[in-house]
Amino acid sequence: MRFQAPRGTHDVLPGVSFQWRFVEKKFREVCRRFGYGEIRTPTFEDTGLLLRGIGESSEIVVDKQMYTFDDPGGDSLTLRPEGTAPTVRAFLEHSLYAQGPITKVCYVGPIFRYERPQSGRLREHHQCGIELFGATDPAADAEVIQLGVTYLRSLGITGEEIHLNSVGCPLCRPAYLQRLRDFITPSLDRMCGNCKRRYEVNPLRILDCKVEECRKASAEAPPILEALCEECGDHFRGCRDTLDLYGIEYVLDSRLVRGLDYYTKTAFEFLHAGLGAQSAVLSGGRYDGLVEECGGSGTPGVGFGSGVERLLLAMEAENRTTPQPESLTAFVITLGEAARKVGLTVLNELRAGGVAADIDYAGRSMKAQMKEANRTGAKYAVILGEDEVNQGVVTLKNLRTSEQESVQRQEVCATILTSQSGDRGVNNEPGDS
RNA sequence: GUGGGUGUAGCUCAGUUGGUUAGAGCACCAGAUUGUGGCUCUGGGGGCCGAGGGUUCAAGUCCCUUCACUCACCCCA
Numbered sequence: 001m002r003f004q005a006p007r008g009t010h011d012v013l014p015g016v017s018f019q020w021r022f023v024e025k026k027f028r029e030v031c032r033r034f035g036y037g038e039i040r041t042p043t044f045e046d047t048g049l050l051l052r053g054i055g056e057s058s059e060i061v062v063d064k065q066m067y068t069f070d071d072p073g074g075d076s077l078t079l080r081p082e083g084t085a086p087t088v089r090a091f092l093e094h095s096l097y098a099q100g101p102i103t104k105v106c107y108v109g110p111i112f113r114y115e116r117p118q119s120g121r122l123r124e125h126h127q128c129g130i131e132l133f134g135a136t137d138p139a140a141d142a143e144v145i146q147l148g149v150t151y152l153r154s155l156g157i158t159g160e161e162i163h164l165n166s167v168g169c170p171l172c173r174p175a176y177l178q179r180l181r182d183f184i185t186p187s188l189d190r191m192c193g194n195c196k197r198r199y200e201v202n203p204l205r206i207l208d209c210k211v212e213e214c215r216k217a218s219a220e221a222p223p224i225l226e227a228l229c230e231e232c233g234d235h236f237r238g239c240r241d242t243l244d245l246y247g248i249e250y251v252l253d254s255r256l257v258r259g260l261d262y263y264t265k266t267a268f269e270f271l272h273a274g275l276g277a278q279s280a281v282l283s284g285g286r287y288d289g290l291v292e293e294c295g296g297s298g299t300p301g302v303g304f305g306s307g308v309e310r311l312l313l314a315m316e317a318e319n320r321t322t323p324q325p326e327s328l329t330a331f332v333i334t335l336g337e338a339a340r341k342v343g344l345t346v347l348n349e350l351r352a353g354g355v356a357a358d359i360d361y362a363g364r365s366m367k368a369q370m371k372e373a374n375r376t377g378a379k380y381a382v383i384l385g386e387d388e389v390n391q392g393v394v395t396l397k398n399l400r401t402s403e404q405e406s407v408q409r410q411e412v413c414a415t416i417l418t419s420q421s422g423d424r425g426v427n428n429e430p431g432d433s
Numbered sequence: 434g435u436g437g438g439u440g441u442a443g444c445u446c447a448g449u450u451g452g453u454u455a456g457a458g459c460a461c462c463a464g465a466u467u468g469u470g471g472c473u474c475u476g477g478g479g480g481c482c483g484a485g486g487g488u489u490c491a492a493g494u495c496c497c498u499u500c501a502c503u504c505a506c507c508c509c510a
Contacts, residue, residue, distance in 0.1 A: 307510030
C-alpha cells in the first residue's frame with residue numbers, strides 16, 4: 001500500500017510549479033502598485049478567533065468544516081479556513097492602526113476546509129487576498145475591486161463577470177431580514193431543511209438556495225437594494241460611481257449574499273464561466289464590524305480573497321500560457337575517469353560563476369549524456385574526453401546551432417557568460433529571479 | 434453527509450458473447466553510430482488488470498463488498 005496525498009490536497013510538481021510562481025509574482029506586483037504590503041500570518045490560529053471572526057452561525061462552523069485540534073499543551077487550534085480573521089488579529093496585535101488611518105495589506109497562503117473535494121474545490125487550497133483597513137470611503141471598495149480586475153488582467157484573464165450587491169448594515173439589515181422572513185413565512189413548510197434553518201439564522205442565504213421550491217418561494221422577494229438605509233444606499237451609489245469612473249463593468253445581483261457573518265455593505269464576486277460549478281475566482285466585500293468583533297475599536301475594512309487553483313483553471317480555460325521555466329545553460333559531458341574529474345571541476349566553476357549547469361550521475365554513455373543535455377534544454381554541451389584533458393581545453397558545443405569549438409578550460413565560464421549576455425530576453429523568466 | 438461516473442504499464446488508453454503467455458502510443462533504457470543530442474529504425478525493461486470475496490473447467494471481462502479517484506449537490510476561493 002503506497003501512500004497518497006491526503007484527500008483534497010495535491011502536489012504541485014516541478015512541471016507546473018513555475019505557473020504558481022508566475023501567479024504569485026503577478027499578484028505581488030499588482031499589490032505593490034496599489035500600495036499594499038505583504039503580511040504573513042500563521043497557518044493555524046486560536047480556534048476562538050476563527051469562531052468569533054467567521055461567526056458561529058456560518059456554514060463553515062455549523063457543517064464542521066474546520067480542521068480543529070488540540071495541541072499537546074491542550075490549546076484548541078484551527079488551520080485557517082479563510083484569510084481575513086487572521087489578518088485582523090495581526091492588525092490588532094501589532095497595532096498597525098497606529099501607523100496611520102489607513103492600513104493596506106496583502107497575503108498569499110494555504111486555506112483549509114474539510115469539504116468534499118470537486119473540481120476547483122480542495123481541502124487545502126491557496127488564496128491571494130488583500131485587506132484595506134480604516135476607510136469608509138466607497139472609493140476604497142472600488143479600489144479593492146479595481147485591484148482584483150488588474151490582477152486578473154495581469155494573468156491574461158478577461159472572461160470574468162463581476163457580480164455586485166450590498167448586504168446592508170446592522171442598522172438596515174434587521175428590518176430587511178424581517179421583511180424577508182415575513183415574505184417567506186407562507187411558503188416556509190415547503191422549503192428545504194437548510195432553508196428552514198436559514199430562516200432563523202440567516203434568511204439572506206435563502207435567496208442563494210438552488211432547490212427548486214426555495215427558488216420559487218423567494219423569486220419575488222423584495223430586493224435588499226431597495227431596503228438599504230440612507231447611509232448604505234449612499235455608500236453603494238458611491239461605490240458604483242467610482243467603478244464607472246474606472247470603467248469597470250459589473251452586474252447587480254441582489255441574490256449575491258455572503259457565507260460569512262461579518263460582511264456589511266458592498267459584496268462582490270468575480271465569476272468565471274470556464275470553471276464548472278465552482279466558478280467564483282475572487283470574492284470579497286466590506287466588513288465594518290469585524291475588527292470590533294475581534295476586540296479592536298470600530299475600524300472599517302474591505303478586501304477580497306482569490307483562489308490560486310481556480311485562477312490557474314481559469315487561465316487554462318482561456319488558453320493563457322505562462323512563461324516557461326528557465327532551463328539549464330550548460331551540461332557537462334565526460335568520457336572516462338580523468339575527464340570526469342576535470343568535468344566536475346569545470347561544473348563547479350560554472351556554477352560558482354553563475355551559470356546554470358549540470359552533469360550526469362547515472363554513469364551513462366556519451367550518447368546518453370548528449371541526449372540528457374538536449375532534454376534539459378541546455379544551450380551548451382561542455383564536452384570533455386581524453387583529448388580535451390590532454391590539451392587543457394573543452395569542446396563547447398552549441399546545441400541550438402550544432403556548432404562546436406575548442407575553448408581553453410579556464411575560459412569556459414567567461415565564454416558562456418559572454419555569449420549569454422548577448423541573448424538576454426530570449427528566455428522568459430517564470431517567476432522570481 | 435447525498436447521488437452519478439471511472440479504476441488495466443510512469444502517462445493516455447485498447448482489450449470481442451468470459452477462452453492460451455494482457456496489448457498499443459508516448460516516456461524510459463540499450464543498440465544501429467567503440468567521442469556527439471534532436472529525425473529514423475531495431476531491441477529491452479517494466480502490470481498483484483485498485484483491493485477482498487463469489488460464480489465458472491476458465492474472470493481484466495459476470496456478481497457482491499470495499500477502497501480510491503472524479504463530477505455534481507451542500508458550501509465556498
